[in-house]
Amino acid sequence: xxxxxLGQYIPRESWLHQRDPRSRLIAFLxxxxxxxxxxxxxxxxxxxxxxxxxxxxxxxxxxSTWRSIIRALPFVIxxxxxxxxxxxxxxxxxxxFELFGKNIYENALMNGFxxxxxxxxxxxxxxxxxxxxxxxxxxxxxxxxxKPFEKLGFPVNDLTMITQITLRYIPxxxxxxxxxxxxxxxxxxxxxxxxxxPIKQAKMVLPFIVPIIVTSLKRAEAMAxxxxxxxxxxxxxRSSFYNLSFTWQDGVLIGFSLSISxxxxxxxxxx
Amino acid sequence: xxVTKLIEIKxxxxxPEDLPxxxxxxxxxxxxxIHHGSLVAIIGENGSGKTTLxxxxxxxxxxxxxxxxxxxxxxxxxxxxxxxxxxxGMVFQNPENQIxxxxxxxxxxFGLENNNFPTADIRRIVSExxxxxxxxxxxxxxxxxxxxxxxxxxxxxxxxARQPRVILFDEPTSMLDPVTRQQFLKRLCVLxxxxxxxxxxxxxxxxxxxxxxxxxxxxxxxxxxxxxxxIFSQVDQLLKLGLGVPPAYYLAERFRSxxxxxxxxxxxxxxxLASLPEYKGSFSAVNPVxxxxxxxxxxxxxxxxxTYLAHTPLAQPALKGASLSVNEQQIxxxxxxxxxxxxxxxxxxxxxxxxxxGSVHVAGFALDDPDTVLRxxxxxxGMVFQNPExxxxxxxxxxxxxxxxxxxKMDNLRERVRKSMSQVGLDFTAFKDRRLETLSGGEKxxxxxxxxxxxxxxxxLFDEPTxxxxxxxRVEFLRLFEKLRKAGKTILIATHQLDELAQIAHSIxxxxxxxxxxxAPKQKIFFDEKLISQTQLIPPLAVMVSNKxxxxxxxxxxxxxxxxxxxLQAIKKAVV
Numbered sequence: 001x002x003x004x005x006l007g008q009y010i011p012r013e014s015w016l017h018q019r020d021p022r023s024r025l026i027a028f029l030x031x032x033x034x035x036x037x038x039x040x041x042x043x044x045x046x047x048x049x050x051x052x053x054x055x056x057x058x059x060x061x062x063x064s065t066w067r068s069i070i071r072a073l074p075f076v077i078x079x080x081x082x083x084x085x086x087x088x089x090x091x092x093x094x095x096x097f098e099l100f101g102k103n104i105y106e107n108a109l110m111n112g113f114x115x116x117x118x119x120x121x122x123x124x125x126x127x128x129x130x131x132x133x134x135x136x137x138x139x140x141x142x143x144x145x146x147k148p149f150e151k152l153g154f155p156v157n158d159l160t161m162i163t164q165i166t167l168r169y170i171p172x173x174x175x176x177x178x179x180x181x182x183x184x185x186x187x188x189x190x191x192x193x194x195x196x197x198p199i200k201q202a203k204m205v206l207p208f209i210v211p212i213i214v215t216s217l218k219r220a221e222a223m224a225x226x227x228x229x230x231x232x233x234x235x236x237x238r239s240s241f242y243n244l245s246f247t248w249q250d251g252v253l254i255g256f257s258l259s260i261s262x263x264x265x266x267x268x269x270x271x
Numbered sequence: 272x273x274v275t276k277l278i279e280i281k282x283x284x285x286x287p288e289d290l291p292x293x294x295x296x297x298x299x300x301x302x303x304x305i306h307h308g309s310l311v312a313i314i315g316e317n318g319s320g321k322t323t324l325x326x327x328x329x330x331x332x333x334x335x336x337x338x339x340x341x342x343x344x345x346x347x348x349x350x351x352x353x354x355x356x357x358x359x360g361m362v363f364q365n366p367e368n369q370i371x372x373x374x375x376x377x378x379x380x381f382g383l384e385n386n387n388f389p390t391a392d393i394r395r396i397v398s399e400x401x402x403x404x405x406x407x408x409x410x411x412x413x414x415x416x417x418x419x420x421x422x423x424x425x426x427x428x429x430x431x432a433r434q435p436r437v438i439l440f441d442e443p444t445s446m447l448d449p450v451t452r453q454q455f456l457k458r459l460c461v462l463x464x465x466x467x468x469x470x471x472x473x474x475x476x477x478x479x480x481x482x483x484x485x486x487x488x489x490x491x492x493x494x495x496x497x498x499x500x501x502i503f504s505q506v507d508q509l510l511k512l513g514l515g516v517p518p519a520y521y522l523a524e525r526f527r528s529x530x531x532x533x534x535x536x537x538x539x540x541x542x543x544l545a546s547l548p549e550y551k552g553s554f555s556a557v558n559p560v561x562x563x564x565x566x567x568x569x570x571x572x573x574x575x576x577x578t579y580l581a582h583t584p585l586a587q588p589a590l591k592g593a594s595l596s597v598n599e600q601q602i603x604x605x606x607x608x609x610x611x612x613x614x615x616x617x618x619x620x621x622x623x624x625x626x627x628x629g630s631v632h633v634a635g636f637a638l639d640d641p642d643t644v645l646r647x648x649x650x651x652x653g654m655v656f657q658n659p660e661x662x663x664x665x666x667x668x669x670x671x672x673x674x675x676x677x678x679x680k681m682d683n684l685r686e687r688v689r690k691s692m693s694q695v696g697l698d699f700t701a702f703k704d705r706r707l708e709t710l711s712g713g714e715k716x717x718x719x720x721x722x723x724x725x726x727x728x729x730x731x732l733f734d735e736p737t738x739x740x741x742x743x744x745r746v747e748f749l750r751l752f753e754k755l756r757k758a759g760k761t762i763l764i765a766t767h768q769l770d771e772l773a774q775i776a777h778s779i780x781x782x783x784x785x786x787x788x789x790x791a792p793k794q795k796i797f798f799d800e801k802l803i804s805q806t807q808l809i810p811p812l813a814v815m816v817s818n819k820x821x822x823x824x825x826x827x828x829x830x831x832x833x834x835x836x837x838x839l840q841a842i843k844k845a846v847v
Contacts, residue, residue, distance in 0.1 A: 011411050063582055134411075135373035168373050171415045182623050183662035186654040187722065188646055188678035211664035219368060226369030229329055229361045230429065231353065231385035241380035241397065243390040 009134040015249075016058040021137035021242075022145055023250035027257035028129050034261035035121050041114060043267035047121050050260055054128045065127040069120055076119045080112035087111060135167035140242045157234045165223070169216070176215045180208060277437065277468055278305040278328060282337035285323060285491075296335070297323050298491045305484075307436075310463040311470045312479035312499075315488035316513035316741045318711030321472045322364065324488065325439050328470065329359035341437070357386065360430035364441040364472075366423045367414070375417070375425055376401060376410040382433045400428040416587070418610045419446045423455070438462065440471035444478060445739040448608040448767040450807035456481055474741050476503070477517035480538035487512065500536055513743040518770070518812045519543040522835050529842055540812055547816065550824035554845045569599040569730065569761050570620060575629030575639075577615055589615040590626070591785035597763065597778075599729075602756050604772035604793070605765040607782030608807030613765035614657060616782070617732045620763070621652040634730055650679060653728035657735045659719030660712070668710070669703035672722045679726065691725035695751065713744040720751070730761045737771060749775050773797065773811035773833040781806060794831045813838045 011017070016024070035047045055062060087108040094106045133141075143160040150156045181189075263270070285298040298320050305311055313321050326332040327339045330346040341358060344351040360382075363369045372378040379400050383393045401407045404424040409417060414425060423443065430438055440459075444452045456478060463469050463483075471482075479485050485502045487495040489512045495502060503509070503516045506524075515521075523537045523546075533546045577590040589612045597603045607613050618624045619631050622638045622645045631638040634651040656662060665671040672688045681687060689699040695717040702714075710718065716736075723731070733752075737745045752775050756762055766772065772779055772793060780790040781802060789802055796802065797814040809815075817832040826845050832838040 009413075067582075135413075136377045139373075164372065168371060171413065175415065179656070179662050180664060182618070183656060183659070184664065184674075184678075185623055185645060186621055186649065186656070187675035187726065188649050189674075190646060190678065208664075211662070214664075215661065222363070222365065222368035223371065225326075225331055226361075226363055227371055227381075229331055229356055230369070230371070230382040231356050231433065232371075232381075233353065233385065236353075236385075237387045238384045239387045239390060239393065240384055241377050241390065241393050 010060065010131045011134075012059055012132075014058045016054065016132055016253075019253050020244050020246050020250045021133060021141040022244060022246065023253045024133055025138065025141040025145070027253050028125075028133070030254075030257040030261040032122075032125060032129075034264040035118060035125060038118075038264045039268045041110075041117075043264035044114065044117050044121060046260065046264050046267065047125075048117075051121055051124050051128065054132070055124075058128070058132050060128060060131050065124055068127060069123050072119065072123055076116050079119075080115045083115060084108045084112040135164070136242075138167065139164040140240060140244065143240060144244050155234070157238055161232075161234060169220075172219060173212065173216055176219070177208070177212050180211050180215070184208070276304045277307040277342055279340040280304070280327070280337070281340070283324075283327065283334045283339060284336035285327065285332060286335045296491060298327075301337075301493045303486060303493060303496065305468060305470065308463060308466050308468055309483045310459060310481065311468070312482035312485045313470065313472045313488060314474075314476070314479050314485060314514060317474075317713040317739075317744065319488040320491040321488055322441050323491075325361070325441055325470070325472060328437070328439055329361055330355045331361075357433055358435055359437040359439065360433055360435035361439040362423070362426045362430055362441065362443060364445070366426035369426050369429070370414040370422065373413055374411050375406055375414060378414060378425060379429050379432050382429055386433065396432050400432045403431070404428040420448070420451045420609050423447065427458075435467070437468040437470065440469070442472050442474065442739060445474065446609070446735075448807040449769075449809040451609065452478075453809070474739065476515050476742065477519065477539060480517045480520070487514070499538055503538060513741050515742040518835070522812060522816065522838075525835065525839055526842075529839065529846060540815060543812075544815060544819050547819050547823060550820070550826070550845070552826075552845055554826050566599040566601065568596055569634055570595065570597040570763075571630075571632045572596070572616070572619065573630045575616075575619060575626035575631060577619065577624060577626055579615075581627070589785055590619075592629070593782070593785060593787050594629075595780055595787050595790065597761065599761045600756060600759055601777045602752060602762045602764065602775050604769075604776040604779040605763060605782055605787075606767060606769055606772060606779055606796075606806070606808055607765075608767060611782045611806075612785040613782055614734050615785075617654065617734055617763065617765050620730075620732055621654045622648040623654075646679065649728075650726070651728055652730045652732065653723040653726050654732040655720055655723050655734065655736060657738065659722075660715035663707050663715075663719075666706060667703070668697075668705050668707060668718050671707060671718060672725050675722060675726045681726075687725050687727070688721075691721040694724050694754075695721045696747065697721065713740060716740060716744070716748075720748075724755075729759070731755065731763070733762070733764045735766055736764060737766070737768065745771070767808055769797065769803075769808055769814075770811045773813065781808075794833055797833050817841075 031047070031050055034043070038044050038047060084104060087105070095103045096106055096109060097104055139160055142163055143156065146154060146156045146159060280301055280303050283298055283301040284296050286296040290297070301324065313324065315321050323332065327334060327346065328341065330352045333347055339346045341355045344355055346352070346355060370378050371381050376397050379397045380393050383396060401410055404427065406421065406424060406428065409421060414422065417425065444455055447455060459469050459471065460481065473479055480499045480503070482499060485497065485499055486493055487502065494512065495505065495508065503520050506516055509515060517538050519540045519542065520538050523533045523543050526533050531548055533543070537543050537546060572593060572595040574592050574594055575590055576592060579587045579589055593612065593616055595616070605613050605616065615624065619626055619638065620633050622636070622643065625641065626639050629639065633648070636643050636648050636651070638648065663671055665674060669688060672691060673684055676684050676687050688703070692699050692702065697714065697717050707715065707718065737748050740748065749771060752762055752764070764772065764776065776793050778791065779793050779796045780787045781796060782788070783806055788805070789796065789799070797810050798818070800818065803810050811833060813835045814833055817827060817838055821828050825842070827838070827841040830837065830841040832841050
């Protein structure tokens with residue numbers, strides 16, 4: 001109890017950090033989607049190289065990322081096992097061995113392995129995104145990317161504000177959650193995780209979720225009032241603390257990430 | 272229209288639409304005016320309508336009847352609101368709630384973005400404000416990692432950036448340690464001297480004494496208004512309203528009764544200290560301080576370390592080798608500034624946190640041992656958190672209090688709940704079926720206390736138990752602690768109010784930077800000026816006065832004059 005890592009943006013002066021938030025956001029989106037949809041191992045290996053180079057280029061610490069991978073690993077492995085056991089043989093691949101009367105095929109094994117690989121890459125990539133893009137940069141990037149659509153009647157101010165508040169809210173809700181857990185534990189609530197008992201843990205969640213929602217709503221109301229008193233009005237024109245400038249280096253970043261994702265997505269055709 | 276009247280309220284009534292029929296209006300027939308450039312305090316019991324009144328001053332609430340005029344503009348007309356809100360800024364009771372952005376600098380920029388200022392201007396004003404608030408090094412940090420004092424500075428910077436003519440503060444100091452609080456009050460005076468009208472709500476009468484004018488609310492009505500000296504001369508009336516007078520004023524009054532010549536206008540500690548007389552008597556006997564009887568050790572903490580978000584880029588060490596020893600059936604105070612590690616230390620004493628290094632033994636449990644079962648510890652050690660009412664998770668008072676005994680499968684549930692409610696002064700039948708959100712702030716705090724007391728643990732830990740409470744409730748709480756101790760409980764209180772510890776604690780530990788720097792009986796702590804000056808704390812008023820009197824030759828050294836009663840006894844002896 002008492003350790004939540006969120007809002008973990010790490011301010012650095014690296015080449016990557018210095019790029020325009022818009023180009024970083026777009027580049028990350030390209031890479032993210034190609035890791036999700038990359039059809040084969042070669043594509044994922046390219047993804048691995050890219051993720052590793054992001055960590056190197058932005059000089060990001062590996063330890064916290066490693067820990068979040070370890071934490072997620074049991075679930076990912078269970079998923080992979082299910083896929084291996086229940087996947088039917090479709091393309092006539094070789095039977096490797098038999099388990100509980102089920103044949104285990106080579107391509108099922110391969111798919112299971114790729115699933116684990118893909119998830120690890122995604123976790124690492126998401127960590128890299130939060131460490132290199134601060135929440136405010138994400139908001140500003142969205143604001144400026146959507147701005148051209150304002151003329152079409154698109155509610156850019158609303159949308160940006162929603163993003164900003166949501167991002168500000170994540171650590172707040174975690175804090176509320178932590179306080180509620182502690183308050184219940186201090187009065188005999190059984191929050192200690194001793195042994196594995198999913199039903200019991202699920203039963204614990206209900207009396208916990210309700211106060212979190214209630215408290216979050218109360219805070220949301222308080223924040224709405226504060227925003228109003230600080231002059232916020234979504235219907236009126238707003239300016240921004242950030243003045244973004246797009247340079248040729250940003251073009252390079254977007255161009256590079258676009259070609260990488262094309263490479264990853266089409267890797268089955270190319271190799 | 273009189274130009275100096277910046278704010279004018281005429282016959283204001285306020286009643287929210289969803290208020291049940293049988294409840295009276297929240298605000299009733301309030302009329303007042305506030306002049307340009309004045310420093311105004313609003314005082315009143317918890318639930319007297321102070322915040323509601325304040326929210327009318329920048330159009331967050333609109334009167335049900337009557338009108339509020341800011342610089343001549345009526346808040347009832349929506350087209351005025353934008354202008355009114357740039358004239359009147361507000362810092363909320365919980366400043367954390369008004370932080371909108373995810374970095375410090377951006378939050379200051381928020382109000383300027385709303386005014387559609389050009390980016391270059393925003394940048395310039397933000398860096399000025401960062402500088403003034405002393406937050407330049409924090410510019411890129413996320414707000415939720417700031418200390419209470421820093422959050423408040425940030426909230427104020429965000430308001431000041433918009434260059435308002437009026438600033439409203441809702442209980443600005445309730446979470447600040449004494450030195451930060453002093454600095455903050457000075458800041459208010461500076462703002463006023465710059466021509467900004469400052470209006471603040473407070474529960475501390477000594478803070479209200481700094482104002483040019485005080486408004487006293489009771490049950491939604493404006494009952495008295497006047498200068499501090501006019502207000503505080505009406506002692507009986509204030510006590511009836513659940514309020515009080517500044518401790519310095521009270522002490523000055525009592526000093527006059529033993530023959531001291533202290534001007535009537537003395538309201539603050541500084542004023543009192545400056546007007547103390549030289550000793551001209553011949554009495555010289557010095558009584559030894561009686562020593563407190565000691566029980567056996569029940570809490571022992573040895574050299575513990577704890578870091579929040581350990582092994583991450585945001586790691587924050589909170590305890591760096593803290594050691595503590597407390598004997599049973601005592602009231603022990605843990606005093607320290609904001610961020611000195613008091614709360615973290617307390618949470619080690621009931622097993623919520625485990626130290627990275629070092630040992631914790633409480634009531635026979637080794638809490639550093641991961642095999643110790645938390646629920647067994649909870650049966651012995653109770654804890655009331657800071658702002659406990661923000662952690663309620665039930666709907667009804669009775670259920671909230673019964674949560675603990677139900678979890679621990681205790682018998683006689685009803686009797687237990689009844690008993691704990693009577694301990695805190697809540698009537699069982701009247702309150703058990705009330706919805707928690709309908710309670711006043713003071714009542715909520717009582718429910719929070721009862722929901723821990725119901726478990727009848729031997730050791731009770733309290734984190735800032737009186738913060739944000741009105742004077743009457745504070746006195747009630749101190750009495751309750753005394754009663755619990757007499758019933759055999761061991762009580763630990765983490766606080767930055769040494770005044771309160773002076774009245775009830777036996778021994779005190781001073782905490783600084785994650786360590787206990789000194790533990791001793793309270794007299795020794797309070798009179799150790801060097802020790803206190805290392806912290807952000809201020810010694811109890813009686814101690815400051817005693818020190819000054821000793822300087823002036825009064826033979827009261829070593830008499831344990833930590834409270835005003837004891838100080839007066841000593842003085843009477845010396846005068847005779």
